[in-house]
Amino acid sequence: MNTTRTTQIFYASTLYGATTLAAALDSGCFGPADRRLLLVGNNAPVPETTPALDEMPGFERLRGRFDAVLSWNEAISPLHPSGWTPRADDLPLLERHLRLLWELGDDRIELAVESVQVAPALTIARLFSEAPLDVYADGLMSYGPTRNKIDPLVGERVRRLLHLDLVPGLAPLLLGEFGAAAEVVPTEAFTKVVAELAEPVSSGGSDGEGPALLLGQYLAALSLLTPAEEEELHVRMVRGAIARGHRRLVFKPHPTAPDAWTRRLAREAEALGAELTVLDRPVLAEVVYRELRPALVVGCFSTALMTAHAFYGIPVARVGTRTVLGRLTPYQNSNRVPLTLVDALVPDLEGGTPDRAPDPAQEAAALADLVAAVGFAMQSRIRPDLREAAVRHLSGPLAERTRPYFTRRRLTVLGLPGGLPVPRHPRVRRLARRALRLKRALAK
Numbered sequence: 164m165n166t167t168r169t170t171q172i173f174y175a176s177t178l179y180g181a182t183t184l185a186a187a188l189d190s191g192c193f194g195p196a197d198r199r200l201l202l203v204g205n206n207a208p209v210p211e212t213t214p215a216l217d218e219m220p221g222f223e224r225l226r227g228r229f230d231a232v233l234s235w236n237e238a239i240s241p242l243h244p245s246g247w248t249p250r251a252d253d254l255p256l257l258e259r260h261l262r263l264l265w266e267l268g269d270d271r272i273e274l275a276v277e278s279v280q281v282a283p284a285l286t287i288a289r290l291f292s293e294a295p296l297d298v299y300a301d302g303l304m305s306y307g308p309t310r311n312k313i314d315p316l317v318g319e320r321v322r323r324l325l326h327l328d329l330v331p332g333l334a335p336l337l338l339g340e341f342g343a344a345a346e347v348v349p350t351e352a353f354t355k356v357v358a359e360l361a362e363p364v365s366s367g368g369s370d371g372e373g374p375a376l377l378l379g380q381y382l383a384a385l386s387l388l389t390p391a392e393e394e395e396l397h398v399r400m401v402r403g404a405i406a407r408g409h410r411r412l413v414f415k416p417h418p419t420a421p422d423a424w425t426r427r428l429a430r431e432a433e434a435l436g437a438e439l440t441v442l443d444r445p446v447l448a449e450v451v452y453r454e455l456r457p458a459l460v461v462g463c464f465s466t467a468l469m470t471a472h473a474f475y476g477i478p479v480a481r482v483g484t485r486t487v488l489g490r491l492t493p494y495q496n497s498n499r500v501p502l503t504l505v506d507a508l509v510p511d512l513e514g515g516t517p518d519r520a521p522d523p524a525q526e527a528a529a530l531a532d533l534v535a536a537v538g539f540a541m542q543s544r545i546r547p548d549l550r551e552a553a554v555r556h557l558s559g560p561l562a563e564r565t566r567p568y569f570t571r572r573r574l575t576v577l578g579l580p581g582g583l584p585v586p587r588h589p590r591v592r593r594l595a596r597r598a599l600r601l602k603r604a605l606a607k
Contacts, residue, residue, distance in 0.1 A: 168197040170270040172294075174235070174287055176204040176244075178216045179447055180277050180301040182360065185225050186352035187275075187299065187325055196273065199228070200265070204235040204244045204283050213418075219445055221360035233265055235283060244283040249290070258290050277301055279321065279338075280311045288317050298338060299348070300326040302466040305335040306534055307500030308542040308549075313341075327353060329469040330504060332527035336538045340545055350474055353449075360446070361453040373455055374440075375409035377401065378448060378462035379424075381417035387487050387498070394424050396483045400461045401428050403482060403512035405435045409459060412439040415451060452477060461512055463487060464498070464505040472509075480512035481505050485567065494573050495541045503537050503568045532556035533565055540573050557581050 171193060175181040181201070187193065207213035216222060217232050226232060235244055238261065249257055262268065272294040276284035279298050288296055298321055305326045318341040326335055328347045335345050377400045383390045397414070404412055414428055425441045432439035442451065448467035451457070452475045460471040460479045464487065471477040484506040491499055507530070535552035543550070556562065557569075557580040566581065574582030 168268070168270045169195075169273065170198045170200060170267055171196040171273045171275065172200050172202055172287075172291075173229070174202045174204060174274070174276040174284055175216060176206050176277065176283075177301060178219050178222065178360075180299070181216055181222070181225055182356050182447065182449075183299055183301050183325075183327060183348060183353065184275065185228050185356045187348045188228050189356065190349045190352040192325055192346065192348060193273075193275070193297075197270075198230045200231050200233055201226075201229040202233045202235050202287070206245050206283070210236055210243070214445070221446065221450070224359045225356070235287070238264060244286075246282070248282055248286060254290055254292065258292070261290060273297075275299055275325075279317065280309055280313060285313075285317065288320070289314075292316070294320070295322055296320045297323045297325060298343065300324060300335065300337060303329060303464075303469065303501035303504055304497055305337045306330065306333060306504060307497055308336045308538040308546050309338055309340060310495065310497040310542070312545055313338075315341075327470070329466065329473055330508070330530070331473060333530055333534065336500075336534065336546065336549075340548075354474055357447065357449045357453060361450045373458045374411035374413045375404040375407075375459040375461060376448075376451060376455065376457035377404065377412060377414045377428075378460065378465045378467055379414065379416040379420055380463055380465055381420045382463065382487060384417075385498075387490055388483075390421070392486075394427065396463065396486075397424060397428055398431055399482050399513065401431050401437075401439065402435065403480070404459065404461055405432065405437045407459065407480075407512070410437045412437055413442055413451075413455060413457070414439055415442045415448060418445055449474070462505075464502045466501070468505055468509055479509050481509040482512050484509075484511075488567065494570060499541060499568075500534060500537055503534070506568075507533065507565070529556075529559075529561055532559070533561070533568070536565075536579075537568055540569055540577060540579070543577055553579060 173184050175184055203215050203217050205213060205215040239247055272291045274288060274291055274294045275297040276287055277299055278284050279288055279296065305324065321338055321341050321343045324335055324338050324343045324345045325348050326345060328350055377397065379397060382388045383393045388396065401412060412432055414425060416425055429439045449470055452471060457477060460468060460477050461482060462468045463481060463483050468479045468481065472479050484502055488502045488506060491502065532552050533556055535549045536556040538546055539549035539553040562581065569581065571582060
């Protein structure tokens with residue numbers, strides 16, 4: 164008789180990820196196990212100054228779904244989770260160490276991790292080399308291709324990609340090269356978990372239409388904008404929302420964004436005859452949707468824009484998406500597909516009617532081809548199977564409208580429609596490359 168225990172280890176670094184896991188567990192996405200352990204990681208630049216997800220408000224309401232909560236940071240201290248990649252020769256020794264530390268014994272391990280493309284999830288997957296893998300996606304990046312080429316010893320173990328149905332009708336590209344089956348975590352399960360995290364909502368305290376909610380992302384920290392440009396982006400959100408008739412605004416800043424930004428926004432709103440409140444609680448945007456019931460959600464390319472519309476039926480609008488898209492380098496940057504989706508589906512606050520809700524179901528096939536085309540342009544070596552869809556889209560009637568999502572150089576390099584014709588003679592190609600280098604040198 165086989166008496167080996169099965170232990171499921173769930174790795175999470177954000178409260179959003181833990182909420183997604185809780186919804187997946189509640190809806191039966193994971194099979195039975197003798198134990199379920201939540202492994203918490205804190206990937207902040209200075210983890211000692213930033214609370215981990217198990218220290219955030221509301222986490223205690225999720226804790227009961229797990230038999231124990233472990234800390235990855237404590238297990239590898241003083242090393243940083245994002246920067247530590249153990250040598251291959253050390254993996255068996257380190258696995259034995261973790262089995263002793265976490266009292267795993269000879270348990271059969273099953274892993275569920277996020278972002279298996281990079282450490283620390285990739286490190287955990289390598290340490291438990293025989294464990295089957297499930298990957299859960301906690302945002303719009305799941306619709307894009309895998310950003311790095313993954314070792315087949317890890318990739319071939321991935322059974323499923325669990326994801327929220329943020330863009331109904333669109334299948335994720337992530338880990339498709341390994342044949343990972345995409346499985347939707349039911350929306351009802353996710354919103355039910357969010358309801359557990361939210362404060363009780365009064366049934367009769369509303370004084371009319373809800374406020375406009377403005378979402379900050381701190382793009383300057385990702386070098387996508389300068390601090391001054393991002394501050395101006397937030398000011399545009401304020402002006403745009405007020406221009407649409409909203410007089411009550413709530414700004415949800417990124418936790419690490421400068422306080423000075425919020426002070427300027429408050430002054431700008433007051434000058435335009437509106438009132439702006441800063442939400443300083445570290446809570447999920449989805450929790451805010453339930454508590455405040457906003458009339459409009461404004462952002463740049465946050466995943467929360469899509470949950471607002473798809474899960475809560477709230478009108479959404481975008482600001483600055485094209486600017487960030489133009490700054491994104493290299494082309495393979497994993498933010499490209501989220502930016503593309505938000506730009507294609509969400510109305511522009513300053514240039515259209517923000518109350519028009521995105522309806523991807525109307526053009527599901529066209530949207531899938533667009534994402535496949537961008538995905539192929541990003542990672543042609545990882546996903547060569549997407550070339551046909553890319554050619555179909557770039558040769559089709561929507562190609563001109565979606566041209567801003569591609570660069571001429573990238574299309575040329577890959578020989579795709581819309582690129583420049585490439586000379587066949589080697590000498591002509593050398594002269595063309597030399598002329599291009601000279602042009603760049605003169606531009607500097």
